[in-house]
Amino acid sequence: MSVRPxxxxxHFHRExxxxxxxxxxxxxxxxxxxxxxxxxxxxxxxxxxxxxxRGFAGRNARICFAMKANSSLAILQLFARAGCGxxxxxxxxxxxxxAAGADPSRIIFSGVGKTRAEMRRxxxxxxxxxxxxxxxxLEVLSATAEAGxxxxxxxxxxxxxxxxxxxxxxxxxxKGNKFGVAHEDAVRVYRHAASLxxxxxxxxxxxxxxxxxxxxxxxxxxxRILDLVQAIEAAGVPLAxxxxxxxxxxxxxxxxxxxxxxxxxxxxxxxxxxxxxxxTLMIEPGRSLVGxxxxxxxxxxxxxxxxxxxxxxxxxxxxxxxxxxxxxAFHAIExxxxxxxxxxxxxxxxxxxESGDWIGRDRAxxxxxxxxLAVMSAGAYCMSMASNYNTRPRAAEVxxxxxxxxxxxxxxxxxxxxxxxxxxx
Ligand SMILES: *Cc1c(COP(=O)(O)O)cnc(C)c1O
Numbered sequence: 001m002s003v004r005p006x007x008x009x010x011h012f013h014r015e016x017x018x019x020x021x022x023x024x025x026x027x028x029x030x031x032x033x034x035x036x037x038x039x040x041x042x043x044x045x046x047x048x049x050x051x052x053x054r055g056f057a058g059r060n061a062r063i064c065f066a067m068k069a070n071s072s073l074a075i076l077q078l079f080a081r082a083g084c085g086x087x088x089x090x091x092x093x094x095x096x097x098x099a100a101g102a103d104p105s106r107i108i109f110s111g112v113g114k115t116r117a118e119m120r121r122x123x124x125x126x127x128x129x130x131x132x133x134x135x136x137x138l139e140v141l142s143a144t145a146e147a148g149x150x151x152x153x154x155x156x157x158x159x160x161x162x163x164x165x166x167x168x169x170x171x172x173x174x175k176g177n178k179f180g181v182a183h184e185d186a187v188r189v190y191r192h193a194a195s196l197x198x199x200x201x202x203x204x205x206x207x208x209x210x211x212x213x214x215x216x217x218x219x220x221x222x223x224r225i226l227d228l229v230q231a232i233e234a235a236g237v238p239l240a241x242x243x244x245x246x247x248x249x250x251x252x253x254x255x256x257x258x259x260x261x262x263x264x265x266x267x268x269x270x271x272x273x274x275x276x277x278x279x280t281l282m283i284e285p286g287r288s289l290v291g292x293x294x295x296x297x298x299x300x301x302x303x304x305x306x307x308x309x310x311x312x313x314x315x316x317x318x319x320x321x322x323x324x325x326x327x328x329a330f331h332a333i334e335x336x337x338x339x340x341x342x343x344x345x346x347x348x349x350x351x352x353x354e355s356g357d358w359i360g361r362d363r364a365x366x367x368x369x370x371x372x373l374a375v376m377s378a379g380a381y382c383m384s385m386a387s388n389y390n391t392r393p394r395a396a397e398v399x400x401x402x403x404x405x406x407x408x409x410x411x412x413x414x415x416x417x418x419x420x421x422x423x424x425x
Contacts, residue, residue, distance in 0.1 A: 002017075006334065006376065008252075009293075011047075012041065012376070018336065019374055022403070023400075026295070029398055033398060033407065037296070038297075038395055039400060040075065044292060045079070046082060048293065051261045052261070054261040059268070061281040061282070064085035065084045067384075070290045070379060072408055072409055074409075075408070084106070085102070085103065087110055087286070088107055094109070110157065112134065112137075114130070119145075128153060129241075129243075131154075131155050135192060139196070152198060152200065153200050155204055159177065160208060160224040161182075167327045172207055172209050179207070187231050190232045190237045202239070203239050203242065205244075206225055208247055213255045223270065226270060226271065230274070242281055242282070243284065244281065244282070246286050249288070250291040251377070252291075286380060294380070295375060296378040297375075299315045301351070303368070313351065316375065317352040319389045320386050323382065332376040332377065333376070335367060339366035346362075348363055352392070394412045396411040
């Protein structure tokens, strides 16, 4: 028997040509649950978390899973049980985290547009920190907390103005971005925050972007944040924690992201060099905890060879896998059974009526109608971004643990999609 792991996804491997997630053949899951189907490896998620935990061994640190990467309840439950907190960006995510058993004191609330109702609910739940993104938000949060007779724990998101060298739509720490307060305004905004009666300043945070595959933007951002911590504390506002955000990339194709433990070794050396090792360190990883843990299994519906392009039409689409359409992102595509025949070059596309509905371009595949393919590294920003465009019900999800597979989300029905709609009288 030959066992071959897939690059970047060690918990997906081939046994005698058949693609497996841990101990379970993906073909068996496709037969049982239909396609498109998301399949996740539990061990892969826990291994990714363990890399951060090793990086922070012996430190006063908190890992908050940025749940917008994958907010399925069972996955949140897995991370909550493993001791993670959560980085949320909406009231909806707060309810999901609480429903999954999250410790409210380990929840931090990011995002540029929190509503008063979301603030009140988060204050009632007793979340650990609000990551505030503007002075206007500081005022509203202070007033909301005061009206409720409490003080809101706050950190201010500072924009370190470093280039994360990633896709512009997922770059967040540059001057032209909507996120955070400008580096040069930070000390003044911190003084303002400290003067507001409904707030308790507890930390500082930043988040420079996503799918970052180089070390240097992180190292530069850390220098700039530590400079600010010194300046803010010198201005009389003590900070108990430094939250360095998320953004670490994963291997989709050719990328070579740094390992979480090695990166943090270098970042922590900078923190220690400033004598700030005693502060609580927080991070908000999303993609790097779940991205390589998932695959989306799809069925080939039709082959449509053409003069300029050959199209391989599959039953998953941009509503299931939005990243190629949104960011021209790359996902590896693997046949479930390694094929013997000669490969041809195909554009793998979905059935949605948009030319942007493609999943992979110019892929060498030996395929026939009825075959199953796996779209790899689909654990992050796929299901959580899925839509019902073209009235397509969202896919089912399965979590694999060793040789056991558990259905964690049923396939949506068309009836589900029409539930809240009303015909005219
Ligand atoms: C999206 C987001 C993250 C997580 O980013 P990843 O690239 O998935 O690690 C962390 N913090 C904030 C504020 C975010 O918006």
